[in-house]
Amino acid sequence: MDFITNPGFPYLSVILLTPLVGALALIFVPREEVWTIKAIAAVSTLVSLILSVLIFLAYDQTIGGMQFKEDILWIKDLGVSYSLGVDGISLPLLLLTNLIGFSAVYASWNNKDRVKEFFILLLILITGVMGTFVTRDLFIFLLFYEVVVIPIYIMVIIWGSTKRVTKEYAGMKLTIYLLIGSAFLLAGMIALYVNAYQLTGVRTMDIESLMLVPFTEHFQIIGFLLLGIGFCTLISMWPFHSWSPDGYAGAPTAVSMIHAGVLKKIGGYGLIRIGLFVLPAGAKFWAPLIAVLAVGNVVYAAVICLVQKDLKYVVGYSSVSHMGYVLIGIAALNVISINGAIAQMFAHGVMAALFFAMIGNLYEKSHTRNIPDFGGLANQVPRLAVGFMLAGLASLGLPGLASFPAEFTIFVGAFGVYQVFTIIAISGIIFTAVYILRMLGNVLFGPRQQQWDKLTDLKGPEWVPLIVLGTVLVTFGIFPYLLMDPINTGVTSLFARTGLSTVIGGGF
């Protein structure tokens, strides 16, 4: 893989900007040429996907740290630079974004309404999410993070679906929740930036430089609180989670996939990279609270899942529940638990995206998501049923699929720190098994129902999400080291660099 490590070639910029270039190209395509529009969207996401797989493989784990760096000074007086780079933490999430972005294009293949606008917004959305993972600059991070909010709103209100709540309500709720959260985030980040300037006399937004700034403990506690409100809203921490099920239910399939799959993970990613490693003392102060609320996530959302009748609400609440595991992993503040948290973000992203893709496909053909309406679908649509089974079994943490090593690692890491909370959280797996298996049973199995005979199974482009995401779930489930090794190099090197373990006093 030597040819990839050529330092001169801006891989990350190409990965990041290809979807955006695709979106710009789409502006000039006449709106009637639907096939061309879809092809452009598919090709631009495919280019990004292939390149991100390549750099995932080419990332040098023996060196670790930030690789594929690019730096361009952007705003001189603020000390902002367009600086890109990936390490073991961001690499899996970059790959995840591209996997889901590519699949989302195919999951929207049958969309017939305002196709041109849809794919333009989708490509902007993918770029925005990707940008947060590849940047090393706080300002650019924020920029990309907030860029995605408005396209999502427009996509939900135009292409969303109205079931239990109207799509207008769902879209607005999603948007306002995330924006209010981001207001606190922004305040926290500006405070961080200003405080660092006052301590060091250098205006910088570089996250790695900010890690070395000796913030006072008092400031770290306030700063982490502000950042935490923003990130925890985004990762749908209980009790700031209620935007998530409603939002996913109202959103079109592609948006649900990207939102549940990757956008949410920006919260966890930010909490780890900025919260934990820039403000370790603040993290230590607030970690017990996060752990308590995370248990709330796991148990509360799992119990609610038991009574849901709408497929999207089940997956929506289950994603809230799964984010609880991630939060516990983060709150335990040691290398192993954080490794697990990142792996869980990846695994859950793939799983949730696959779930939403399958639900979207089913809904498109049957026009209902109500679980009692279905039954015995494995007879009519066996391929779709495979997708549902894969996603469902990954969701309940079946060994052999990607979620199992992730959840296992989290529990191993967290048990030493929060024994009671971890045990309660593990019990959440039982609830998960109950609602997932019941849902799969009611929808897929049982006697054949005549009314669903007209349903057509996955064919042509509809295969793509199942093949891409399913392969990833199985591959990383059987060979977990493919995922865990890069993550481990990222987390350990950051722990070593910031001396976090000395502050936190835990660890292995």
Place this chain on the structure above:
Amino acid sequence: MDFTLLVPEMFVAALACLLLILNLVAPRGERRGLVIFAVLGILAAIAVVAFNFDMFDGFLGRMYLVDAYASFFKILFLIAALLVCLTTMNYYKPLAGEGGEAYTIMLFATLGMMILVSAGELITLYVGLELMTISFYILTANLAGEDARSSEAGLKYLILGAISSAVMLYGFTLLYGVTGTTMIHEIAQFKEASPAFWLGVIFALSGFGFKIAAVPFHMWAPDIYEGAPTPVTIFLAVASKAAGFGVFVRFFLTAFPQHADHWIPVIAIMAAATMILGNLAAIPQQNIKRMLAYSSIAQAGYLLVGLVAASEAGVKSILFYAMIYVFATVGAFAVTIAFNNVSESDDIADYSGLARRSPLLAVTLLVCMLSMAGIPPLAGFAGKFYLFSAVIEQGFLWLAIIGLVMSMLSVYYYLSVVRVMYLGEVTDYSAIKLKGSMKLVLYVCMVLSIILGAYPGPLAELANIAARFMF
């Protein structure tokens, strides 16, 4: 005395007089060419100001200050005047057709603003202020013959404006009585503060508060913004407000730096109240001009945040934000002008399906409103970043949190309009045709709102140079 310092002002005054004469001699029906003449003249004036941008000199012993700070604002006023003139072309008959003198008055208002931001002394300041305000009384009532709301707005503005001028003038007399000087920089040497002195400060503060429509002196704004002809509303919301800020910031930072501990908390509370009330009151509005009026009140709150910082970074952020606010506001109001021209309506409900009738109008309104809300990568985000980082630097974290939460809340009412435009049912599919001048304004405002957000460096650098002259 170096009269060359006054070239920009003399140029604008001469242009205004020339327009007045041309308006008299030009035959009826031929007067539309006057707009083009005014536009070219304003472009030349911008060039004249920009040519001497970072000079620093005082005229008549610092009675009249020519520095980069004033030049920055002068360019801002002229750009605003230019864009407003362009929006009237082919659109507002009472302004463009028979009443060509509106352009003359607009230029006199601009001249007033230019004097205002250069004033180094209270009487000069007041002369500039009155020249600007009286011109606006006439402009606001410009549609008086046709639209009762216009005459009502003109009358309201006259009465309220006169009261606020009187209060401010009273404050100035008190300050003069206590300190014995009208020179702003000499007031700063006056260290002891008597009750009369504070009364003077408060009266001056309320006068400026009225001009920038800050809470609690904001009551006039929605009615007058709604009633005035829309181009005048733009000019009022953009240039008059910026002029108010220009002089407000210079006056308070030059005259009372030694009492900063006392007046900064007052302004911080004013800023917080303005941001909260402006944004909350905008939510239930049904009329787009009224909604934008409340949102422009909220914008004044954000700008006040920069004054709370009372630092070089704060002044710079005010300058930066004032400039991007011009493009966002002109863009948004220009859409209402173009839309009103075909539908004769300013109700948000009538914007239904606009995205299909004219994608350009819908996208411009979207971009400009989101820029005001501070959503990246638009200019408003960079502006708010500068403002709030300046104020957090001075320890006002709470104010920044209020401001940021409120600006995110403002997305709610902006998006309500977006929803109507993109989702609303369309009864009339006819495409809206736009004239070239209007398209130019829309494109300029939209593109600059994007570019200045994605790449704010150059404008920030200019604002930096200008802000340095305040300290």
